[in-house]
Amino acid sequence: MSEQRTGRTRWLVVMVASALAFGMSGTFVKPVLDAGWSAGAGSIVRTGIGAVILAVPTIRALRGRWALVRRHWLPIVLLGGVGIAGTQTAYFLAVSRIPVSTALMIEYLAPVLLVIATGVWLRRLPPLKVVAGAVLAMGGLLLVLDVGRGGRLDPVGVGAAFVAAVVCAVYFQLSATIPVPPLALTGLGFVVATVVSAVLGVTRLVPVRIGGWTVDLFGARVSALVPLAVVVLIATALAYSIEVAAAAHIGPRPASFLALTEVLFATLAAAVVLGQIPGPLQAAGGAVLLAGVVLVVSVPAPHRPMDEEPQQELPAGSHVPVVRDAPRRTAARRGAPAATRR
Numbered sequence: 542m543s544e545q546r547t548g549r550t551r552w553l554v555v556m557v558a559s560a561l562a563f564g565m566s567g568t569f570v571k572p573v574l575d576a577g578w579s580a581g582a583g584s585i586v587r588t589g590i591g592a593v594i595l596a597v598p599t600i601r602a603l604r605g606r607w608a609l610v611r612r613h614w615l616p617i618v619l620l621g622g623v624g625i626a627g628t629q630t631a632y633f634l635a636v637s638r639i640p641v642s643t644a645l646m647i648e649y650l651a652p653v654l655l656v657i658a659t660g661v662w663l664r665r666l667p668p669l670k671v672v673a674g675a676v677l678a679m680g681g682l683l684l685v686l687d688v689g690r691g692g693r694l695d696p697v698g699v700g701a702a703f704v705a706a707v708v709c710a711v712y713f714q715l716s717a718t719i720p721v722p723p724l725a726l727t728g729l730g731f732v733v734a735t736v737v738s739a740v741l742g743v744t745r746l747v748p749v750r751i752g753g754w755t756v757d758l759f760g761a762r763v764s765a766l767v768p769l770a771v772v773v774l775i776a777t778a779l780a781y782s783i784e785v786a787a788a789a790h791i792g793p794r795p796a797s798f799l800a801l802t803e804v805l806f807a808t809l810a811a812a813v814v815l816g817q818i819p820g821p822l823q824a825a826g827g828a829v830l831l832a833g834v835v836l837v838v839s840v841p842a843p844h845r846p847m848d849e850e851p852q853q854e855l856p857a858g859s860h861v862p863v864v865r866d867a868p869r870r871t872a873a874r875r876g877a878p879a880a881t882r883r
Contacts, residue, residue: 561779564806577752580633599728621733625710638698678833684826
């Protein structure tokens with residue numbers, strides 16, 4: 542039991558590290574968007590280069606496991622096309638019209654959407670700690686957003702941020718439940734996301750426009766490749782890879798709530814890079830948000846680790862998976878994903 546708790550704690554830390562990496566995305570893409578780049582162009586560059594970087598690791602991770610891709614091709618397509626391409630395109634569009642922190646606050650209604658969807662699907666309320674944590678986290682987000690100060694926001698930007706929240710919830714659910722090696726799942730998701738973004742651009746459903754190649758960063762004029770490198774290497778390839786791996790071990794609900802810490806990291810990055818210093822009320826909101834996250838992740842969620850799926854590739858009639866999966870056959874008969882007993 543102690544080893545399981547230690548292992549879970551390790552993956553919770555990894556999830557926070559991914560939130561730190563993701564937190565650099567909006568801050569470093571903002572100067573690029575201000576230089577005339579469109580959200581669609583930023584999305585294609587982000588996932589396209591990410592797919593190239595992860596091409597070899599993806600192929601190596603899938604060696605002898607391509608049957609998993611054929612079996613789960615539809616959720617992989619949904620993960621890449623909706624969860625990745627949809628989230629980042631909507632988020633980039635929101636960032637181009639409203640403040641980075643505001644867009645991120647709205648996007649991270651995703652964990653609440655997951656809790657509500659799970660309750661509706663299962664027709665029962667989640668544990669009291671989860672409900673309390675959700676309320677605290679959302680209250681913290683409102684304080685960080687400082688809604689009491691008012692102000693007019695671009696409705697298109699707000700709408701895009703809400704779209705990002707919905708598709709982000711889809712991403713968290715799929716990334717934690719598709720039984721494909723995490724690194725390979727990320728690489729495949731990037732390929733699908735790039736294709737989807739390109740199609741949206743060709744059909745002009747999402748504008749794809751390349752702007753200037755010099756941007757303002759840290760008070761100086763630098764090449765657009767500098768912030769793009771941060772977005773692609775750190776906030777995309779690294780962030781997605783370790784987040785998918787962590788979500789596979791801790792489940793979609795705690796993963797989505799831990800991802801809320803991205804708000805704090807993004808606020809800090811915006812303060813350092815863009816000079817956007819949060820006020821006392823926002824700082825208090827961050828503390829409340831963290832308290833909510835701690836409550837939610839303190840309740841382990843049942844899930845199926847990805848590394849169990851290859852065992853199901855054994856021929857029918859083998860006695861090994863029958864013995865290992867015996868405690869889970871009741872859930873299998875109901876058609877629900879088999880949950881690991883903790």
